[in-house]
Amino acid sequence: MKLPVYLYGHPVLRAISTDVTPEYPELKKFVADMWETMYNSDGVGLAAPQVGRNDRIVVIDADPVADAFPECKGRKFTLINPEIEILDGPVETRNEGCLSLPDLSESVPRVEHIRLKWVDDDFQPHEEEISGFLARIVQHECDHLEGKLYIDHISAIRRQLLRAKLSAIITGRKRVDYPVRYAPQKGRK
Template sequence: MIYPITAYGDPVLKEHAQDIPKDFPELKELVDDMFATMYHAHGVGLAAPQISKSIRLFVIDSEPMMDDEDEGKGVKKAFINPEILEEDGEEWGFEEGCLSIPGVREVVYRPERIVIRYFDEDWNEHTDTYDGMTARVIQHEYDHIEGILFTDYLSGLKKRLLKTKLTKISKGYVDADYKMKFPALSKKR
């Protein structure tokens, strides 16, 4: 199933998501659907709040973000109830975008390395270290389950300059080649 992507302005994107219980119904199917939705929208990560589910789950496939020298080193996996234990290394900037905020890209600075504890879809616990682009993708998606958007990292001036564009996105005035759910349109119905 391909879910519509929840657009900027929906309150679910600003909520601290809830842990997933081990008896969560059809978790593997949801993970598969999230991968399908992410690929359909040409994304490299997708968090559950982006499909209007306020639960601590995200999926990533960082392979498309790898440059020639790192080809084949991407990571494809689901992260359930993750917790970033450590962030270190030099902060580096990269122009990020978000499926919930189409057409907006801005430079965000993030630490180069993370240690994260999480469960996979079979409820096996992992503690892994990631760096570079994969760490960045994970940090971006992790922010979603914490109720943080990449635009929250921008300066006050940048936020003011983007305000009109963000308002238009929340009202459905945006070009996206995937189905979206807009908070302002939902209220009118």
């Protein structure tokens, strides 16, 4: 089932997510719905807060960007309760976009090398060192679990320059091709 993507300004995007336990109701169905939603929205990653749930769940399929970033070839994950450790290495600034901030992109500095620990949707543990653009995707999606958006990593001046576009998203004047949920407004359901 395609779920609506919650857009910038909705409070669910700013809440810190809670850990998921094996007793999570209908976990596999929810994860399948997240995959369908991500693909329907042309994303490479989606975090549970983006579909209205503050649970520590992320899906990533980085393969669509593998032509430009070979480390993404064939990389598909379901991350439950992911933990990131920043490893030594360079910080790279690259453009990022987000399904919750449609039609916007900004240059965001991020480390290029991380260690990722998670469990999959069968609660089997995994640990891996990840580098390059794939590390950026993982960090971006895991930021959602902490109530952070990529625009939190840009300068105050850049955010000020985006103010009108952000306001259009918040007030529901921004239209997109996938189902969305706008921020609550007085007089709007």
